[in-house]
Amino acid sequence: MPLLTLKIDADTYRGTREGVPNLVRLLSKYQARATFLFSLGHDHTGWALKQVFRPGFFQKVSRTSVVEHYGLKTLMYGVLLPAPDIGKTCANYMQAVRDAGFECGVHTWDHRVWQDHVRQRGADWTSQQMQRSFDRFTQIFGQAPNTHGAAGWQMNPYAFEQLEKFGIAYASDGRAMLADDGALADQAAGPHRLQVNGKTLACIQLPTTLPTLDELLGRSFGGVELTPANIAAHILALTATPRDHVFTLHAELEGQKLAPIFEQLLQAWKAQGYDLVAMEDYYRQVKDQQLPTVPLAWAELPGRSGEMIMQASSS
Template sequence: MSIALRIDVATLRGAEQGVPRLLDMLARHQVGATFFFNLGPDRVGHMPWRWLRRRGLGVGSWLKSRLVPARSLDSGMRQAMQAAKAAGCEVAVGGVDAPRWLYQARQQNMSWTESLLCESTGAFETLMGEVPRGRALPLQRLNRTAVRLAQRHHFSYSSDTLGLAPYWPVIDGEPVRCPQIPITLPNFDQLHLPGRDAVADILHDSQSQTLHVYAGEAELEGMALSADFERLLAGWKEQGHRIASLVEYVDALDLTSLPYHEVELGPVQPSAPARQGRRFPA
């Protein structure tokens, strides 16, 4: 049994405060993880209000982001990226300009998509001096070009969808030779409601499969909900799980045995997370 653990880092606050706390926590439990860093301009105030409020980014952050010209996240992310790598974790690319991607990706064309995704991988290579092996686009928003580009950019894997198990993605009948490692478990952002024990709910769902993927966030699991996340790590270990990075998870897979599944992009308005669809061919 194993848990592939991924942590998304979308803000400077998450990089500067959440990542160090998470690295300490992972070291205490002697487990691994993959950190996906969002790069590009810091326009966090343009994210949905619910997203901001749940992460403790209130009116001040919203106003600052909208009234002050956006500065680049890249230099602020560099220290957190290097610290995660030095701690033995995988460092990979999230996206660039997450709010822009969230609101526009489903409606945009091939050139827009390719430009933005090349910008994110280029920024990563500049900061880290290496090519990322993995990709996880913001909030599982995808379009057809983004699915195809995972193969063209030679990623070892991408983790851009919700689903049940790893698969080869198919878009418009075209197989893409970059395995999708979908998120299989709910996270605190979905379950952490008054009167509900999100840790117990996640641990319950963790028993239903042999392999799992959990997607946390530096701004939640590393900050406001860090005590709950530590309980979750302890609970997974009690269940007998090995907790590791996505690249370790992928390297242990028999890729030749993975099934092909269609990628369901969901409606354009409102934009919905992409999902693992039906098996291909049906």
């Protein structure tokens, strides 16, 4: 039975308090497993206004109705409103996810700060940011995290080295290259190890292999614009041929306005024969396999602005 790993990024204060509990209820309804990755420090979502100078930003905002999905208040955090400390004020929401039987891991300390700056920062800054998130996770859950998923699929060599120091055995920090329609450009893409600064890392990477809803909504394929009414069918066409996949969703989107679409996907993926699992389940299946080693690489994806960690072709 092919595995479809569900990886949930909780980026914001609102997403953690509202979207996460909604997703727990929905996943439990369909007996689906998943991994929740938490932002553990402050919510500076309002700082995203600086992205207006990045190519593709306006197109993405207009397509995905950012204000509708994230809320005006969230977009003011760090600008006109104080940035709430997610880990300090939402610890009980995170613990409830664990108590419901779901795997929990680290997304980042401050999503906005990490996504905007990590690629240009050095070892000390990177180590400090990661240590804060790992310490906060341990404080909330009473144990160290087992897994990690980078905010915005952004990392640097020091961050990968830090995962090794933390003893993280598996993570989902990058993407697999996709064609314009969201199909995998390289059918061999999947679990791999990274080679960074000449060293092959022990941590197994489980890259996201499917497009996200916000990357597809509002775009046209074959003259047909993808809307909430037809986007599920488009994604299901991508999973019609059985193979292991990782799907990234967001507490702010699938946990709120886009929940009906996600429910359609859950129902249909089960009908397609997928086992809906968490990252830890996928890791257990592949950890003893001979996995390819690929160099650290960056690339852009259709529907998303800026470069991100991308699985390179193995040599």
